[in-house]
Amino acid sequence: MPLIHDTPLIHSLEVGGAVRHSNYSTSGSNTTYTGSGLWKPVSDLLFRASYAQGFRAPSIGELFGAESRSDAPIDDPCTNVAGSPYQSSATVRANCTANGVPANGSYQEPNGGQLGVLTGGNSALKPETSRTWLFGGVYAPNWARSSGFASQLSLEGNYYDIKVSDAIAPVAAQLTLSRCAETGDALSCAAITRTSNGxxxxxxxxxxxxxxxxxxxxxxxxxxxxxxxxAGTFGLSLNGNILLKYTETFPAATGFTTTDYRGTTRGFPDQSYPKFKGNAVVDWDIGAARASFTGRYINSVKEADGKKLDSTFYGDVQLTLAPGWLENRLGLTIGVNNVFNQDPPACFSCTGPNYDPTTYDVPGQFGYIRLSWGL
Incomplete structure (x- = not known):
């Protein structure tokens, strides 16, 4: 809804809103609201803000999915080996003994072993709810176009704050082991089943x-x-994300505990949270040909044991030809991703391929050819 237009310091002022009502046979009903505002003090400058509520009912798989087992490469803090928490902390030894580890210190986790983790649906799940704040601005000066300095120039920044309540997820197995051994948390210890030898x-x-x-x-x-x-048209595009906070809150026998994942890699299940990620695209367009180079940067992260996954930079190149005599309908694209053949950093706590495939590319270069025809 437009409110004010073409007045001093208010080139335009608009507000918007929405309401949504949901009803699920498995999760009940819910009503959510959103609201937004947009203010342009002058034609070149825009400020915006929004607030949104969210509601997500658990899916059929999350509610009723069958149990399955996977093997996680994680460390048991109760193992009696040099440098382990079991040897350095009397509290850990006592908690481990209470959890079923032999009091005589005979238990040692098998070298190179992986621990079985049982996952599956849960019919008692409640819906997730969320709230999101967004504040942003865009500066796109007319003088840059009118002076011939640029055909397009814009600067944009957005701040986001997202909170999800009753989030649906498994508790990380490594966190379960650590909380049982270090604090004796009853919920965590109850999730661990041991044999008679620990x-x-x-x-x-x-x-x-x-x-x-x-x-x-x-x-x-x-x-x-x-x-x-x-000589054609040249372009530069820069995009970056600065992660200020990423925490997850887990239930405990007495209240909740919070884990900060910013600047770390979770391991199992694989996921990394670098403090900064960015990419840049440089392109050159001259009639029937267009060439571009994309650089992708991922800041370093740390595993739970302090090992560092170094910062990573990937480079991608692409060339597109669209002959003018075919009215640019035919397009031939040739490209290579990871042209520098950058390997992902090794992750000892990650599953399967020993790196985080949710954040980093599959090792090796990837080349492709694409032929397209547009009407």
Whole structure:
């Protein structure tokens, strides 16, 4: 809804809103609201803000999915080996003994072993709810176009604050082991099943409402395109994310505990949370040909044991030909991703391929050819 237009310091002022009502046979009913505002003091400058509520009912798989087992490469803090928490802390030894580890110190986790983690649906799950705040601004100066400095120039920044309550997720198996050994948390210890000699037969990581997820950050974008010249058009696009916060809150026997994942990699299940990620695209367009280079940067992260996954930079190149005599309908694209053949950093706590496939590329270069026809 437009409110004010073309007055001093208010080139335009608009507000918006929405309401949504949901009803599920498995999760009941819920009503959510959103609201937004947009203010342009002058034609070149825009400020915006929004507030949104969210509601997500658990899916059929999350509610009724069958149990399955996976093997996680994680460390048992109750193992009696040099440098382990079991040897350095009397509290850990007492908690481990209470959890079924032999009091004589005979238990040692098998070298190179993986611990069985049981996952599956949970019919007692409640819906997730969320709230999101977003504040942002865009500067796109008319003088840059009118002076011939650029055919496009814009700077954009957005701050977000997202909170998810009753988030649906498994409790990380490593966290379960650590909380049982270090604090004797009854819920965590109950999720661990051991044999008579102390070996872990399974860790229960069934889906549950973990408590909450909270994340805050800043997204920044800058775009420049040159005027058309005899040498073609040049462009530069920069995008970055600064992660200010990422925490998850887990239920405990007495209240909740919070884990900060910012600047770390979770391991099992694989997921990394770098403090900064960014990419840049440089392109050149001259009639029937367009070439571009994309650089992707991921800041370093740490595993739970302090090992560092170094910062990573990927480079991608692409060339597109669209002959003018076919009215640019035919397009031939040739490209190579990871042209520098950058390997992902090794992750000792990650599953399967020993790196985090949710954040980093599959090792090796990837080349492709694409032929397209547009009407």
């Amino acid at each position: 070996l872990i037969s399974r860790i229960n990581a069934q889906l549950q409402n973990i408590g909450g997820i909270r994340t805050r950050g800043v997204d920044v974008t800058a775009i420049y395109r040159s005027p058309r010249t005899s």
